[in-house]
Amino acid sequence: MKKTKKLVSILLIFIMAASVFCINSYAADNGIKVKFKVGSTSVQIDGTYKSFEKSYISNGTVMASSDILVKALGAELNNNGKGNYNIVYRNESIDMTAGSKKCDINQTEGTLPAAPAVKGTSLMVPFKYTAEKLGATVRYDSSTGTLTADWADDGALTDLSFLTDSIKKTRVGDSFYGWNMNIPRGSRVAYSSFNSRHISIENTNRSVYFDIYIDKPGKDITNIEDYYNQVMDSPEDYLNGSVPDDSNLVTTGTVPYAEFRYTGSSGEPIIQRSYMNSGSIYSVMLSYYSDNGTDDISDSPYYKAILDSFSFGYKGTNIDVQDLSKITYGMAEYSNYSTFENGNKYYSWQVSVPSDWDYIKSPAESPLSTKLGTGSDQYINIEIEKPIGSNNVETIGSSLKNLYNSNYSPSLYKFEQGEVTSTAAGKAYHMLYDLSLGGTFYSYDEYLLVSGGLLYDLTLKCPQTSYQQKKDENKKILSSFKPADKVSAAYSKDIDSYQNQTNRNRVG
DSSP states (O other): OOOOOOOSHHHHHHHHHHOOOOOOOOOGGGOEEEEEETTOSEEEETTEEEEOSOOEEETTEEEEETHHHHHHHOOEEEEEETTEEEEEETTEEEEEETTOOEEEETTEEEEOSSOOEEETTEEEEEHHHHHHHTTOEEEEETTTTEEEEEESOOOTTTSOOOSOOOOOSSEEEETTTTEEEEOOTTOEEEEEOTTSSEEEEEETTTTEEEEEEEEOOOTTOOSHHHHHHHHHHSGGGTTTTOOOSEEEEEOSSSSOEEEEEEEOTTSOEEEEEEEEETTEEEEEEEEEOOTTOOOOOTTOHHHHHHHHTOEEOOOSOOTTSEEOOOOBTTEEEEEEEEEOTTSOEEEEEEEEEETTOEEOOOSSOBTTEEEEEEETTEEEEEEEEOOOSOOOHHHHHHHHHHHHHHHSOTTTEEEEEEEEEEETTEEEEEEEEEEEETTEEEEEEEEEEEETTEEEEEEEEEEGGGHHHHHHHHHHHHHHOEEOSOOOHHHHHHHHHHHHHHHHHHHO
16 A cells, blocks of 8 residues: 655645646536636635635736636646646646737637736736636626636536535545545545545645545455554555554554554654455545644644544435545546646546546556556556558457457467447447466457547456456446547647657667
8 A cells, every 4th residue: 555645735736736636526506606806816716715816907808816717627727837837627728828918729829818927926817718718608797897707517527626625514524435534624625536545635724634545455454453563564665655653553442443653754743544444444644734843743632533533334314424425326437638748638538437446557658548447457448549541440440350360379369259339439349359368368358449530449358257247347337438529639749749759669
């Protein structure tokens, strides 16, 4: 259970500018409303007032902080240096430069009504123009100086929504994983993985950070005592590279737990409690990151009460608990963005996978290849490329089938079937074959489909012995796959550049 933490406030600021996260958003009626009076620092976001750099009028245009879009939508704001900025929300990308009216909307040249400017730490943008490009309906009442922007839906599970002030209750939980706990008022979700197995909650007023991790333990871990002993044997693998200053195994009470107290990489004190429930390890971490010092929080009755409040059994029926789960009917929705070395990123596809699946990091990361699963034995691998020659999936599939049949050893490979079939994303060529790896036979369901001029290769893998029981699950995954509605010219160009470079490297 090796982890990388994001604790200190400086890093949180960096995350707001450069990272991609997905969290639940709780906008009223599944929409988002932003309202403010020009000349004020106060902005109303879904009924909650937040402070931003003061808005003003330039060239007859209302200029407001781009941070409002980050807070309200979860839009991503990238500072690319030398006054160049990029704003990304869903499929929309806006490039602009401080002091210039020129801009690029999805890599197409445009003209802003007024030049962006940097005020304090904020990029001030022509708000109506920018918000409308990101899907809002905007009204400006010149008689009152009030601007109102409405988004029809919050895009919570399909977008880059992160660092949104979304917690409105003093108790949170996850109805799928069955946990809940108290949190301080004024907290917000700072990060949530797509499958809700890792959730981070920050409270800036109290300078504390909560992390909730859910992991599968090793096969030799059958109870919390086994886990405690394993952590103590190699603490740096489990405690973010640290060794505990103090540790305890608490077996009294309703649910036994292991507690570790250690110091983080930035000198912040951390208390971690780990529980075992339903075959999983639930770790709850409380970090204190105040710039005013690293106060000892271990003896604080207030924080002890918060940790003591963690419990199991939550099913989503308690109206006093805010449910942070992203699991729907046992499936977690994953939205993929292709990110290239030049910094450009594009929404590429979306798929729903079983809740126990996760992102699998490969040794050679590719912006056009993503693997989700439980490990090397069971996963879906989705690759994107430009089709060469024909766009006909039957022609492409037959060619690939012949390649497999010609190159795989008959003793290790057995082709089962190849046919054109219909999927939710369109017509596809489906191949089913078995392949032996390391003495174990695996079944592969591979689908090839073309959409928007791109070829999508979806490969589902599982052990041959469990293939039949996984067939319905595989169909459910496949039926959820949705490629991007459109492929911009810039995205297509970056794919060409990447593939050309890859081919050159292969030749080299």
